[in-house]
Amino acid sequence: MSAPENCCLECGASWSDGKICEEIFHEFLTLEFENYNGEGEVHFYTVASYMIQHQRYSPEGLQWIRQQLRNALAGRLSLEEIQAIAGKSVGQDKRNWKVTRDKNTPIQPPLHWPITIVDVYRDADTDYHTRILRWAQSIIDTLDSQ
DSSP: OOOOOTBBBTTTBBOTTTTOHHHHHHHHHHHHHHTTTTTTGGHOOOHHHHHHHOOOHHHHHHHHHHHHHHHHHHHHSHHHHHHHHHHHSSSSOSSSSSSSSSTTTTOOOOOOOOSSSHHHOOTTTTTTTHHHHHHHHHHHHHHHHH
């Protein structure tokens, strides 16, 4: 069974208002870079969440980022500590695996994500930080329930 035309094949989000996930993602990145000391503080969560839901990570990359996202959300590691760990342990010269999924690898049917980037975008009444962190936590909760 294929997804309806107005749904994301990767995350299952409905695009009823016409904006696709990637457009929203780029809007979020622009917002974060324009206001790095504000919205930019959640950049790690935005990128990790989008990349996980849109099946952009390799299996090894997913395993690594999932653990770092879990650590960050639980307050076990700061974003600065995660960045340092990444440089020391998974830099391009330190690993023998790709971070991103090979473009020739077929995507899997999307999981049932309770919150997608489209939901985050539509919830404009809630503070941006709160929306992004809630989205990231929902991803970890969903993955952990599998």
